[in-house]
Amino acid sequence: MTENTTDARTVNPRPGLIGSAVALLVSAGVSIWGWIQIPDDALLPVHWGPSGEADRFAGKAEALSLPPLIMLGLCVLFVVLPRLFPRRRNMADSAHAYTAAWIGSLALIAGVHTVSTVNATGGELPVVRFGIAGVGALFLVLGNYLPKTRGNWAVGVRTPWTMESERSWRRTHRLTGRLFAGFGLLLLIVAFLLPVPALFPIVLAGVVVTGLVPLVYSWWIWRAEQGGSADTGG
Template identity: 30%
Template sequence: MFDRATDRWFFALTLTALLLGLGAWGQLPPGAQVPIHFNLHGVPDGWGSPAVAFLIMPGVAAAVWGLRRLLDASGPTASAADRERVARALDQIFLATAGLMTTAQLIIAAVAISDWRPAAAHLLLPLALVLFVAGRASFRLADPRDSQGASSSGALSTLRWATTAFSVLVFAFVAYQALGVGPLPPNLLLVGVGMLLVVTGNVMGKLRPHSLEGIRTRWTLAHDRVWDHTQRFGGKAQVAAGLVLIGLAWAPLPPAWHGPAVLAVVLASSGAAAVKSYWAWRKLPPESPEPGCRVPRDE
């Protein structure tokens, strides 16, 4: 079932989130309400039952894993080299998503148990690391084919550890709030979204025409050459947008403007990619198809 390195990393992240949630749930008294939403200042502003709080993130991560498996067979016919490039790009994007789900679970668990078991919040960070390493190691022992082989490319390995480091960094800030030291830094949203844009944008250029992934406009679907040009440009625009958000995190910007800033930067990068796809299509020879009529790349 878990026959790929990425699948085992997915399982390790999801299992970490699930066990942390169940452990925190066991520390709460009957009828307790758990914070499930936080404002831009890191203060809880939404509450729900422990079942919702502690099961939704592992559930979303499991759904993402299932979607990733379905995507393996959903793309158009392509060469083995193209399929491998798409698979690696999708692996990085979905592993980053799974890492975010685990981070969100850590945030919810830390804040939830801090009200009832303050001392237990100190244990969440080392527990998260132990569970993650143990989950990953157990599947390496169960299937030694994935040691440091082809499935562990340099880019993918870098992303794995970068995702883990990002999760630990975010949780360290959250633990400060949970332990009563202070609220989350208001620029955490900008840094987190910026890092995600940089990571995913870095692999956009490797994506090939796909039924769900990539920058899909009626012009990118008209010709693979347009698709390739747009994905490369869109990836660079996404990386630039991420760097802008990271830079804004240290600018004298009021916290109330952080959300609109994220929206504006993301829309600007997406709009630029859409315009690029149109101009790339306009530069095709006159006999090229109308938008939406896909033609494969030249061999």
């Protein structure tokens, strides 16, 4: 497999930057609103355990400033990464998946931050349920875009076998897209239906399956291709 590693094309950051700006404005606006509404000596929840109950709290300054700062750091990272890795042409061809992961990650943080801040002002929204539903939506979106990616070092299932074999990359991401979409849809369905303690085993099992199955499958496709002993067409 050959390619021009000096191709100047890479991911266009403009859509990601626009989405980031919207998410950051929302998050910053929520923080400013929360700062006005919440007493100075209040402790705000910043982490929730498997039971759905908050198990770590922070002062007002930390709780309201940290999410926007994390989002800003992620935005910088997403801008820089495509310029650090080779295969920029393939990165440009995978831009939709990369941008979806970029904007989706920031939107998820902004959403959880909004829900937790509303609760700190007297609301009673189920933060864990909203968070799991947000994760499900992100997996569903990524599941749609992953099969359209090409071999690159920044987004996708990057194993030694997918990076060496275009066929392994293509077949693995076709399967991974289905797994991600199915897992995301499942989370969206159960997030507000099942008891919160039952959600965490589902999330853990889904993460393990969507992580390990593509890894093993990418090796199997590569091995079959090397030996020519199985049908790996497509």
